[in-house]
Amino acid sequence: MNAVASNEFKILFTGPMGAGKTTAISAISDHEAVSTDVINTDLAQCNKELTTAALDYGQILLPDNSCVRLYGTPGQERFRFMWPILLNNAAGVIVLLNGEHPELLEHLEHYVDAFGAGKVPMVVGVGRLPPEDLSRLETLAMRLEERGIALPIFDADVRQQDDVLLLVDALLCQIEADDCRSLEA
């Protein structure tokens, strides 16, 4: 999977329902993000008013004039058909997780596997963690390590622009490192 052009990257935000994908894209997009929010009727799965039915879209211009196009996936399994469509031509993936969720580890593995960790640059952002307690991040990292996967994992409040930009920066560093490796090969 390659970026569309050397100065234009498409990156994808994914993760379970309620992890903050729409919020993250809105937090950093240079213009009003395009969302496909609809009224959520599945309050048992996630108690929030709206949910993404197709995609989110935003974009940011970096200081070096690179354009980063930001796409968000719907989180629910029933919208899985959208995932490969949105992943097509993506230079990298940001997996967002809800640190409070009882199935946090399962969510990590599910989205990391579904979006091809190891085949595509990827970083993980975890929100709603207890303050001063990063033990859940260690647990997540260990679970990936057991499976031979090494990914940067960050504590991230997706409402904070700086936190989301840190995730994007980390991903772009990975994309760049991958490009250098492929040039050397």
Add this chain to the structure above:
Amino acid sequence: MTAQSPLGKVGTSIATKQLEKFGQETKGVTSAVLLTNDGFQVASLHLNDESASKLAAMGSSLAAIGQAIAKEASLKECSRMIVESETGVVTVMEVRGVSPPMSLAVVANDASILGQLLWASKECCRSLAEQLSRK
């Protein structure tokens, strides 16, 4: 995970009967699903559960993209989407005035006549809204 139909048994039964009537009276209709706008099937015609669930999810995504494009183009709300192919059409049409928000996805073969299909779908949506708000 499948949420319970938001219409309950009575509402679902009314919707199913309405879809059957629509299928019988409209040329070329091969299947249909009444769906919530967040992608759950409420009632379906000529589809097994798996296919109905899939069409409901895809129909809701299509409707949501239609709304986003209409908004971006400074148009009023998108009321329907049409996918045309050589062998048939898929339409997704908003059912106005129901709660939760719903749409009707219809699949028709090449025996269908688009204008007729759209008119009949619109009538079906109107009738669904009328009956569901009365129950």
